Amino acid sequence: MKHSVQKFIRKNPLAAVGIVIWAVFILCAVLAPVIAPYDPAVQDLASRFQAPGSAHWFGTDSFGRDIFSRVIYGAQISIPSGILVVILSCAFGSLYGAVAGYFGKVVDEVLMRIADIILSFPAILLAMALAAALGKSVLNAILAIAVVAWPKYARMMRGLVLTVRESEYVTSERVIGQNRMTILLKTIIPNCMSSVLVLASTDVGTAILTFAGLSFLGMGVSPPTAEWGYMVSDGVAILEYWWISFFPGASIFLVSIGANFIGDAIRDILDPRMKTEV
Amino acid sequence: MGQEQVLIQVKNLKKYFPVGGFGSKKAAKALDGITFDIYQGETLGLVGESGCGKTTMGRVILGLTPATEGEVWFDGQNITHYTEKQMRPLRSEMQIIFQDPYGCLDPRKTVFELIAAPLKVHGMKDREQLKKRVLELMEEVGLRADYIDRFPHEFSGGQRQRIGIARAIAINPRFIVCDEPVSALDVSVQAQVVNLIRKLQKEHGLTYLFISHDLRVVKHLCDRIVVMYLGVVVESGCKKDIYENPVHPYTRALLSAVPEVGNDAVEHRTILEGDIPSPIDPPSGCRFHTRCPQAQPVCSQQAPPQVDLGNGHMCCCHFCGGKP
Numbered sequence: 001m002k003h004s005v006q007k008f009i010r011k012n013p014l015a016a017v018g019i020v021i022w023a024v025f026i027l028c029a030v031l032a033p034v035i036a037p038y039d040p041a042v043q044d045l046a047s048r049f050q051a052p053g054s055a056h057w058f059g060t061d062s063f064g065r066d067i068f069s070r071v072i073y074g075a076q077i078s079i080p081s082g083i084l085v086v087i088l089s090c091a092f093g094s095l096y097g098a099v100a101g102y103f104g105k106v107v108d109e110v111l112m113r114i115a116d117i118i119l120s121f122p123a124i125l126l127a128m129a130l131a132a133a134l135g136k137s138v139l140n141a142i143l144a145i146a147v148v149a150w151p152k153y154a155r156m157m158r159g160l161v162l163t164v165r166e167s168e169y170v171t172s173e174r175v176i177g178q179n180r181m182t183i184l185l186k187t188i189i190p191n192c193m194s195s196v197l198v199l200a201s202t203d204v205g206t207a208i209l210t211f212a213g214l215s216f217l218g219m220g221v222s223p224p225t226a227e228w229g230y231m232v233s234d235g236v237a238i239l240e241y242w243w244i245s246f247f248p249g250a251s252i253f254l255v256s257i258g259a260n261f262i263g264d265a266i267r268d269i270l271d272p273r274m275k276t277e278v
Numbered sequence: 279m280g281q282e283q284v285l286i287q288v289k290n291l292k293k294y295f296p297v298g299g300f301g302s303k304k305a306a307k308a309l310d311g312i313t314f315d316i317y318q319g320e321t322l323g324l325v326g327e328s329g330c331g332k333t334t335m336g337r338v339i340l341g342l343t344p345a346t347e348g349e350v351w352f353d354g355q356n357i358t359h360y361t362e363k364q365m366r367p368l369r370s371e372m373q374i375i376f377q378d379p380y381g382c383l384d385p386r387k388t389v390f391e392l393i394a395a396p397l398k399v400h401g402m403k404d405r406e407q408l409k410k411r412v413l414e415l416m417e418e419v420g421l422r423a424d425y426i427d428r429f430p431h432e433f434s435g436g437q438r439q440r441i442g443i444a445r446a447i448a449i450n451p452r453f454i455v456c457d458e459p460v461s462a463l464d465v466s467v468q469a470q471v472v473n474l475i476r477k478l479q480k481e482h483g484l485t486y487l488f489i490s491h492d493l494r495v496v497k498h499l500c501d502r503i504v505v506m507y508l509g510v511v512v513e514s515g516c517k518k519d520i521y522e523n524p525v526h527p528y529t530r531a532l533l534s535a536v537p538e539v540g541n542d543a544v545e546h547r548t549i550l551e552g553d554i555p556s557p558i559d560p561p562s563g564c565r566f567h568t569r570c571p572q573a574q575p576v577c578s579q580q581a582p583p584q585v586d587l588g589n590g591h592m593c594c595c596h597f598c599g600g601k602p
Contacts, residue, residue, distance in 0.1 A: 168378055169381065169383055169384040171342060171382075172374075172382045172383070172442075175342060175369065176369055176373075176399050176445070177365070177400070187384055191385070
């Protein structure tokens with residue numbers, strides 16, 4: 001056990017870093033009430049705009065709330081919503097694109113034009129409209145973002161399927177009489193998935209940011225709930241108090257980078273060519 | 279050879295690939311009126327340069343590419359317009375060995391999954407039974423039993439080709455298209471794979487369509503030979519006639535290009551000039567006239583007739599009746 005952990009770290013040092021980052025953030029999210037020194041919502045106007053120091057490790061914001069505590073509580077919202085957006089949009093988008101690419105012709109035309117319609121709107125605008133129409137809640141905001149995020153997976157998957165479908169190993173499945181759906185699900189999609197997963201891992205950060213944007217615009221999370229994106233926009237106007245934006249921003253950055261590292265490792269693990277000497 | 283029972287009939291087969299986008303009337307004529315029969319138990323060699331339509335021929339016979347015109351008959355059934363579903367029962371009768379052993383195996387499947395797939399499709403479900411049969415097949419094609427859980431990238435080209443062959447014979451087909459099965463392999467490995475293909479034919483009574491540009495391999499394996507040039511058949515006949523008495527200038531040129539030990543008649547070689555013309559706009563009259571060393575004015579004006587030279591030896595040339 002200890003041996004295989006060491007081996008993993010030696011082979012994928014970046015993935016190990018990514019896993020550590022994520023482990024720390026997830027731990028923070030789960031144990032927020034234990035770790036956070038202050039209540040994230042309680043205002044203390046006497047100690048507003050305090051720079052990071054021993055009392056407030058990450059400083060305080062314009063209402064005197066402890067930023068360290070808010071970053072920790074923010075993880076409870078930002079991380080799951082980012083992941084959920086990516087899971088929803090990636091699953092739907094990949095399947096959609098795979099069907100379009102595999103069946104081709106009319107199916108492809110119709111499906112991809114629908115995707116184009118969604119792509120033609122500015123993403124945040126469409127997400128806003130949807131979130132507003134669905135009503136203000138975290139779950140609705142997640143759904144709204146997923147609805148605007150899936151077409152890029154569809155496009156990518158379609159392109160990949162178009163190449164893989166012409167490959168000889170797909171012909172070799174056809175020639176043994178395998179049915180089309182099985183070929184799509186068991187041969188084509190698995191061979192396209194690794195690139196899509198890398199896109200998905202880079203997308204976690206974008207999803208968190210978009211979610212933040214929605215919250216800032218008044219959809220999604222309402223104040224005083226702590227949420228990273230909202231906190232970043234809080235501090236943008238008053239940059240001399242840099243810590244207000246910096247710490248939640250750094251959290252978004254770290255989580256995104258960590259997701260990328262893990263994504264790369266997942267791709268390698270999924271590729272049988274990479275696991276030669278086991 | 280079991281006396282002359284026709285297994286596959288190809289009648290005036292045409293395959294045009296549209297080119298030049300929407301509304302364009304242009305087409306690449308990959309196959310332009312091909313007719314031949316394949317008899318039960320024989321190996322028919324299909325030879326020609328790259329780009330003459332050999333591979334397309336194999337794919338059209340197997341229904342992987344739809345024909346534009348003409349018919350393909352398998353064992354008395356016209357299978358030209360069979361749908362994927364109608365073809366399914368026939369898949370266990372007709373198989374293919376691919377040219378590229380690196381491209382024809384799914385990189386994410388193990389040897390077991392690859393060889394078991396055709397068995398599963400055709401109704402074998404029991405895991406123990408599958409494993410037993412896969413091991414049998416692996417032994418038959420000369421793969422070690424402990425390779426069963428490995429992935430394709432762990433093998434050499436020759437071993438991969440053996441996996442491909444095991445997959446093809448798994449469901450006991452009667453007919454196999456061998457699409458240049460050894461052209462991507464090292465010469466030392468070629469012989470082993472050719473011998474394996476031959477051994478399997480003897481043991482299972484297989485019928486082969488052996489597509490190749492390597493005339494030595496074809497001579498070693500085939501009973502009859504069809505020579506293609508730019509989508510048409512220029513000469514066909516039994517091996518002896520083609521190799522000892524080639525009539526068509528193209529066949530002669532191909533044969534004279536085969537390097538042979540002890541053949542010092544290098545100066546008598548017919549070297550063909552230039553490349554094969556485009557199948558989009560093939561030459562008028564006889565398609566070979568642009569490169570033919572014996573071309574006469576008539577060759578560019580009229581398509582040559584098919585001349586029967588007896589014993590099934592056919593030739594399409596204005597001058598194969600004797601004259602020049």
